[in-house]
Amino acid sequence: MQLKTILNHVEKHKSFVYGDGKWRHVHGELSLHVPIRPRRGSRPVCGGCGRRGPQYDRLARRRFQFVPLWGVAVYFVYRMRRVDCRTCGVRVEQVPWGKGRCHLTNTYRWFLAAWARRLSWQEVAVVFHTSWQSVFRSVRYAVVWGLVHRKWGSVGAIGIDEIAWRKGHKYLTLVYQIDEGCRRLLWIGRERTEETLTRFFLNVPRRVRIRIRFVCSDLWKPYLKVVANYAGQAVHVLDRFHLMMHFSKAIDEIRAGEARRLKEDGYEPVLKHSRWCLLKRPENLTVKQTVRLAELVKYNLRSVRAYLLKEEFQRFWEYVSPGWAVRFLDEWCTRDSTTKRN
Numbered sequence: 069m070q071l072k073t074i075l076n077h078v079e080k081h082k083s084f085v086y087g088d089g090k091w092r093h094v095h096g097e098l099s100l101h102v103p104i105r106p107r108r109g110s111r112p113v114c115g116g117c118g119r120r121g122p123q124y125d126r127l128a129r130r131r132f133q134f135v136p137l138w139g140v141a142v143y144f145v146y147r148m149r150r151v152d153c154r155t156c157g158v159r160v161e162q163v164p165w166g167k168g169r170c171h172l173t174n175t176y177r178w179f180l181a182a183w184a185r186r187l188s189w190q191e192v193a194v195v196f197h198t199s200w201q202s203v204f205r206s207v208r209y210a211v212v213w214g215l216v217h218r219k220w221g222s223v224g225a226i227g228i229d230e231i232a233w234r235k236g237h238k239y240l241t242l243v244y245q246i247d248e249g250c251r252r253l254l255w256i257g258r259e260r261t262e263e264t265l266t267r268f269f270l271n272v273p274r275r276v277r278i279r280i281r282f283v284c285s286d287l288w289k290p291y292l293k294v295v296a297n298y299a300g301q302a303v304h305v306l307d308r309f310h311l312m313m314h315f316s317k318a319i320d321e322i323r324a325g326e327a328r329r330l331k332e333d334g335y336e337p338v339l340k341h342s343r344w345c346l347l348k349r350p351e352n353l354t355v356k357q358t359v360r361l362a363e364l365v366k367y368n369l370r371s372v373r374a375y376l377l378k379e380e381f382q383r384f385w386e387y388v389s390p391g392w393a394v395r396f397l398d399e400w401c402t403r404d405s406t407t408k409r410n
């Protein structure tokens with residue numbers, strides 16, 4: 069069976085014809101290139117208004133990546149036509165397998181987006197020999213498609229998350245629906261600013277927005293503010309993991325500062341090798357670390373007091389009654405942290 073027979077079976081486009089596939093090297097890897105040409109007598113579709121018009125000229129050859137076959141990368145190769153459109157002027161044509169300037173075919177984008185529901189984006193990129201950006205664009209494409217065609221139904225709970233990319237210099241904000249039995253990615257936005265999350269809420273119909281009952285996010289300030297503005301009726305859940313991360317960060321800073329001061333003042337370096345003793349939960353400490361911690365607690369150090377406050381705070385998560393939890397929180401916040409606690 070020929071490659072074009074398979075393609076005509078899985079992805080036939082009425083006004084276009086597949087040519088014979090050829091082996092080519094792309095980025096040092098063997099790949100299959102399938103030329104496409106317009107069917108004789110067919111007129112291009114205007115990219116602006118979607119109406120057919122006379123051909124103006126043709127552009128240079130372009131590659132569109134298709135779903136890999138037997139692990140081999142597949143590209144469609146096509147020279148886009150320009151249309152001499154009566155309404156829009158000279159415009160690049162619309163082709164049924166791809167959109168705009170994207171170098172991935174629609175089918176491939178759906179394929180990557182589907183895998184990205186099962187694996188991390190990074191894993192999908194590695195498994196299918198593509199870039200993280202391509203996976204990201206595919207997911208975004210699927211999400212945008214979902215936004216246009218979505219039946220919002222009822223969304224009771226949403227989760228807001230952020231991911232870093234380009235080595236932590238750039239962020240994306242992701243919003244998930246996290247209702248029981250219905251978990252899906254609802255929206256992706258660039259950056260993690262107030263404006264980002266505001267754009268999400270502006271996308272949600274008002275009738276849906278006012279019925280959101282739970283919002284889960286980390287302590288990122290811009291998110292807190294926007295959630296209060298747009299979903300003030302919802303209970304805002306701050307998750308334990310992110311909250312405790314702030315404790316660890318604070319302890320790290322206090323310990324580093326104190327260690328420096330002790331050294332400057334000529335004291336013995338009691339805080340040396342203490343980092344994990346202070347950050348780990350007591351039950352996770354090694355025997356050696358437990359001994360070390362017991363030693364440390366004998367000193368009246370800010371680091372130790374910070375550690376004790378963090379450990380006390382763990383009790384907060386065990387409260388069932390909101391009233392008692394609030395009392396605990398009030399008491400914990402006003403606790404005199406200068407009292408010696410050993």
Ligand SMILES: [Zn+2]
Pocket residue numbers: 114115116117118119153154155156157159
């Ligand atoms: Zn047009």
